[in-house]
Amino acid sequence: MSHEIEILRLLENNGRLSISEISEMLNIEREEVERIIKKFEEDGTILKYKAIVDWEKAGVEEVYAIIDVRVNLTREKGYDDIAKRIAKFPEVHAVRLVSGDYDFQVVVRGKSLKDISFFIAEKISTIPEVRDTVTHFLLRTYKEEGVLLFEDDEDRRLAIVP
């Protein structure tokens, strides 16, 4: 693995690693680490740093829905045009073009089921190219961004092993 890729992987897993920590782990100069990170931040390879929050634990009521969206393509409107239109709503958490029975998978975040239902009815279904939608409300998340949201793998090893 090149240092550049390894730094991206490390930051993807822990965005709060310091430059000196990374330089110690990879055994390369601090300046080199700094240069690589700066380059990736500037060219948009690193988009942003954020925390993965277990909102349920924080006691904040949030509702997520995953919406399957089928669309009709026209000469004037392709996938990109429709996707951008959907993506610009702040309620929309993610938009992905996918293969299979439908075209887009849209993740929407809202305060309540009603909130999300109205949003879909008013903002998504009314887009002329949208043929139909199927809404799945999210009930529980077990793994998010590669992080398990449940306790696992407690250390059962003996304190001293030769």
Added chain:
Amino acid sequence: MSRDVINRRVRELKPSGIRRFFELIIGREDVISLGVGEPDFSVPWRIREEMIYSLEKGITSYTSNYGLLELREAIAEYYRKFGVESTHDNVFITTGVSEGIDLALRAVINPGDRVLVPEPTYVSYRPLAHIAGAEVIPIPTDPEFKITYDDLVRFRNEKIKAVMLNYPNNPTGVSLRKREIEEIADAVNELDCLVISDEIYAELSYNFRHFSIAALDGMFERTIVLNGFSKGFAMTGMRVGYVIAPEEILDAMVKIHQYSMLCAPVTAQIGALEALKNGEEELERMRSEYMRRRNFFVRRLRELFDVVMPDGAFYAFPNVSSTGLNGEEFAEKLLIEKNVAVVPGDAFGECGGNYVRCAYAVSMEKLKIAVERMEELVNSS
């Protein structure tokens, strides 16, 4: 009962030095243990899942004494990456490398045969060789921790039966490059003896690819390669290892194994097969994590002690004599005052007396705290 109830050779064994230390730890809270010689990762999930599925299917019987044929074939193929050409006829499955060491020694040692053991090294070679009836000759390798041609050829006229090798090494992490192994092989040829090569840390080599001494011309015939799945694939508790050896020696080892062990656990063998088929990615993930920890940890340790850069495994072996303490005193003080456990180096041979073994098989977060506590201890005294 007479006082001879215990076998003389067993009675002569010294109790393990680690035991006393282990008891010091019990009951203490907030201890960060760098004393654990096994991965902090669990068995990769896809391997666990394969073992669970095999249990669901009811695969729970004995296997052949040699182990599953498919696994033996996979191992022969796999070991080409370390340079060794063999077929499944040269491979059998053991219950961990520990059994392999015992079998290798019992299969070849006659009472009084001399066995060379470069030290510091893994704790079981000397006791098992002693029980097998050997006269053990330890060779200190400090401070570089590499056995050399000169170290070995001194024994040219001593009728040596076997040399035990363990590279990458527990407890030092030091390993040998191909040209260094070639020199060892020259010495072994001059001694006209066998090599028992414990290569359990082969996959955890960071500076260069591991190279097996059995891969050199003429060496396969006199080498017993021992390896397993415990370290690289984090499968310690599954107890599955293997032997690669010339058929005559292999058959002698299987003769003992068929009576003493019968076969390695079938579930573990199935897990091992999955490890070889689909475990490479997980292995790489763990290996690069160990390597990052090593870089971080050794750099910080070197601000406190003399430390040889480990090439592999997950150990660092600092010389703590600059603190005015020997390894055992330092380890005890570190535990009592700072709640960090390490293993006194003399557990791995007398020449390790001024050293301690620190295993970095703990998370980076814990490793950071541990090294900070070590810094506090050293800087306060």
